[in-house]
Amino acid sequence: MSKAEFKQTIPLHGMRKQNGSFVWENVNVNEGANSIFSRHYPQLNIIMRKYCINTPLRMACFLGNAIQETQWMGKTEEGYIYKRRNALTNAWESYNIWYYPWYGRGFLQLTNPINYFTFRGRQYPQAMRNSLVTAYQRLEGNSRLRDNDTSLHVERYPGLTPEIISWRDELKSGVFEPADSAGFYWCKSGMAKHADKAHVLERQSIATNKGSNVYYRSTAFWQASAIVNLPSKLNDTYSQRLNGFDARCCAYGSALAILTEMKFPDSKGQFTMENPESNQLRRK
Template structure:
């Protein structure tokens, strides 16, 4: 129910001029059935245990997993941080985040290997090139590579790493701050698969936006216009999660009257309402 039949996608960071509305792939939602036990355990373990916290978590996780479809970042092999690409339900990315998670798990990591990885990350970040990381890659112990892959392929690791990252960034603290949904009408881009050139609506929410920045772009947390990847998509996912979990009329219509469903809500293969 948190995966719509059609979804918004912003073509650019933040709230871009080009926003499209398109059908999600048939595999969307498949991670729910296969990972439900591990997800529930992670939610309980990391106290993501209120409707608002869960809605905020899934508003991000649904988008980061391409609508609950994959646990590894798509088309990322040439990214400047590859092969330390996003994995898990909150797309753990960069050597430092993997290393910190493994320390959390109590795993022993050779100090020299860790030093070289962190140094290579700094160089890759400065150069916007993954060459420094690739140079270290050939010298990594096999166990490090296995652990890294496990974040995507082991159900426990995919869910637990997300709960860890959420907790490490104190996302519950931001999610718990009461914040209302603000209606944001706009015109779909002419390249949109569905409804090109027509009016549409998504809902902004300050607390959710701040959590999204904590997860993906912490340097922009205090900006009202964060240049966050997939921000519009996340807002769209968050609205669906709120419908499922909050059970309240919290979406204002054009007149300011609160509605139970957001405008253009669309789960089944029918015309949006």
């Protein structure tokens, strides 16, 4: 896709949940020369070919997740930020404690890069590898511990060498790694087998701060999203535990409109709509 075509897959408006209510908001795309979008859309084109994300439906599932996880192609890292006062300097400092000793990076927000490092042929001491795996597994399913243990600062993990830190940080700021790690994760998680299922679109009308707005979902897209974000809920269709699924659907709908000839269901359930409702589709 050209730059203009790629931009059209990013919805003009998006939806997110805030304090139990839905917020409908404008989605702005930074096209500056050094922006995430401008630097990485060529590499995303390459990795979609490399990892066989090569049908319109596979691309729509991949982009529906990648666009939302990067906050509309605006950043390539996540992280729960905890602020506390430094006892020595009395200054407030920010700490990343989410998924310690790593937090998500790349276009599918890889939280555990160890397997990707192995895939790339990067080796480090087995004892350190075992220690990292143990730390990750200890905290992966324990949100209370992740959120409340203020000693879990990502940079304080013992044994992290400058080389390993540079590998990790490439997943955020490198030219190749943010997109390539997402392609790796696509394959590792088996997203393709879910993306290849029938996409039966369901129209969802939601009350938002800007009135009633519409997005589209399907069980195929749900499963493709769940397998990389919340695999334990793969068959618990539309579980509220999957973070940001409504927003993912906004990107999914735009990608479908640009990449496929599918029609969207109208308010009567008839497939008559050429484009998504609620002014989600960009024209340029």
